[in-house]
Amino acid sequence: MSSSLLTGLNPEQLAAVTLPAVPALILAGAGSGKTRVLTTRIAWLLTTGQASQHGILAVTFTNKAAKEMLTRISAQLPINARSLWVGTFHGLCNRLLRLHWKDAGLPQTFQILDTADQLAAIKRLLKALNIDDEKYPPRDLMHYINAQKEEGRRPAEVEAWDDYTRQLKQLYEEYERQCRREGVVDFAELLLRSYELLRDNAPLRGHYNARFRYILVDEFQDTNRLQYKWLKLLAGKGDELGSLLSRVSAPGPLAAQTTPAAVFAVGDDDQSIYAFRGANVGNMADFQRDFAVDTVIRLEQNYRSQGNILDAANALIAHNRGRLGKNLWTEAGAGDPIRVFEAASDFEEAQFVVDEVKQLHRDGESLSEMAVLYRSNAQSRVLEHALFQAGLPYRVYGGLRFFERQEIKHALAYLRLIANPEDDNALLRVINFPARGIGNRTLEILGESARGGGVSIWQAACSGGAGRSAAAVGKFVTLIEGMRAQMEGLSLPELVQLAIEQSGLIEFYRNDKEGQDRLENLEQLVSAAARFVQENEDSVTDFLTQASLEAGEHEAAPGQDALQLMSVHAAKGLEFHAVFLTGLEEGLFPHDNSINDPEAIEEERRLAYVAITRARKRLYISLAQSRMLHGQTRFAIASRFLSEIPEDLLKWLNRGYAPAAMPARQIERSTPEHGMRVGASVEHPKFGMGVVVDYDGMGKNANVQVNFGAAGVKWLALEYAKLTLVS
């Protein structure tokens, strides 16, 4: 049985899959069969009887990855999906907290705030405390609080050195109080609370240490500090502070005496592209040190891309310093060169993509096997326009997901309110939606009376005293109580139906001339609830939890064969026959905001590496000399990343094109006497290559403004600056 499981694995994959119970770091390059190794290892542990379904925990970052893993395992073995702990960090923490809500100090039916809910809660807090939100922008405060939690710090552990930080700390504390009062937890809290639960409860920790002997981690390079600390605790590696605490509070035999679980960490430092949201690549080194890892396996054979594409990726990423080190190779041939197109404008670039896609499609490639990637979502507009004109079907990834849509959030807020009237967030969301005559003034009065009495807004609303709008508020209270009275004996989908009808949401969107899509989404919500009770229990809390933890897919409904448009971030983990990597310009990719920070540049480079390694057979790289950005035409030079790819791998499709062949659109200014027209390429002995952005003055007073990319944008006096015209 296990022999068939292992056939087709290469030596490194086989070694990883069949490792004994030791901590191991698997450096899995792009396209090296990482998911296969993870799932086969689980299947192998189970079939050889080394572990029971009970004893394995596997953690990922996205629901998609978790589902994929479960699907693949069950294709190899009959498993009980419930007894296997496979899920996202947040999903697994939620599972722990639901099981041990009492020990964790949470109400049994605690609700989960997503980012938008959290921000709303913080705004409300600032208003209640009368804090100037100019001085303490809600968004900044949210980041501050989340950052503290991700470092594992409660307000008591936060250092404050001046009035400003003391205030931040104070606000963090008030925010926690508010969450506790309302019975809600945010995403970071799921992690932190679950971490503290294990840290402070020695028997419980001992139980899970004894249970999960095998812990597998996917995308390890994306873990943040708290996630790593959580893993350490769960693996029985203790936490200096934690074991100290438990030694004081629980003398006697310690859980720390159990042998640590075998942590199988799979990651790729070269694909670490989420530092901006707290990912800490340093966890890979920490892991090796803390767990005394002496098994590091490199998966370097790539099964996805052809040679030239891999060579380009390897050469590019070699410019980063401090890598753990890896070099992808393939048995496939070199394949096509990388096609490079330098367009005069973003319009021309889009047209190029359209023409090539059409050609490939004519040659028999399906559109869904082709992707257009860009650094920032704003770039999709021009592309979409050109694709639309050409009548090519396309699908854009990004934007709002199903459970993030306003109509869905409104409907869920009614459900939340029925389930828990103390939920001020939910109440404020819908008390006047659809409009029922309860305005700001009324809400202020309600808010003050709630605060004064130390009660929820719901209770304040029930006790009347809402000023002139008392009648409207009373009607709202009656509405919600009416719904709650009727929910007895209703199934979840029936309850959803009831909520969207009686709240007036359906009627509101029916009368709204742009509400058609929203109506359909509300209907889909009822179907989603019906599906949920088939696959799970008929529980409102569980449904609301899933809605918070799984906001749904980013893509538009799949239907016909369509070209895929997405940001490079969104493309991670995917692969395509042909990839168009667009906008390879200084200032865009790498982005302006990264240009002065060497670490940020390295992350941009890893991002480019991820983009390149998405392609199987064909890779196109394009750039535009001029581009409409923020309503203005900007000129840029080619990205440094392009010059970091060996020339012999590149095939320039239009190098040395005649400016006359450029579409009329962009350069309307005539060429000045010195020849440095806007858009011209120039070279400076110190600043290197640049592009002329503007000029003024004549003769001895002539100045030109040049964008040198990395060296910045500079005004230079032509008389003194040693500028030479290149093109």
Next chain:
DNA sequence: TAACAGAGAAAAAAA
């Protein structure tokens, strides 16, 4: 209370 106009900002994103 709701609609509207003007100002200001604009990288990426999972749970």
Next chain:
DNA sequence: TTCTCTGTTA
């Protein structure tokens, strides 16, 4: 350019 937020006006 286009979206979001805020303050003003009907």
